[in-house]
Amino acid sequence: MASSRWIRPEVYPLFAAVGVAVGICGMQLVRNISTNPEVRVTKENRTAGILDNHAEGERYAEHGLRKFVRNKAPQIMPSINGFFSDPKY
Template sequence: MASSATSRWIRPEVFPLFAAMGVAVGICGFQLIRNITTNPEVRVSKENRAAGVLDNFAEGEKYSEHGLRRFVRNKSPQIMPSINGFFSDPN
């Protein structure tokens, strides 16, 4: 019985599916850990939960303006802007 299950699921055709699912689970895990550890609205310890709602706008700004967002702020929202400009802009 175990050999039929392994022969069904451990095939070269299934490896891309495993890779895609691994990347998706990794991204979800990263976001979960990031929210638990750095989100100012998430309080895990009992002492922090007792504090209630805090109006700490600087901490929220620091959380929302992370490094990736600062990096892409002034970038063009295109993947290949030079190729897009070549084919779409008239001379």
């Protein structure tokens, strides 16, 4: 049967990785449709044309994740990087 061929314990990590990727894509799609100032779904908003709404664009661009990582070090594991690159150790 096809189910016994594809659904094995070795394939579960692949299913998980693809599921996470699809979830991230879906989350970004919903975020763009619902909050992006350049996307207009309703007919009333589409007839407005080009709007100069810089405050709304700034609010969309400066989301919570960007505010959280703004003052963080751009490293995944700073302590390990410091251990191998800093001559103090």
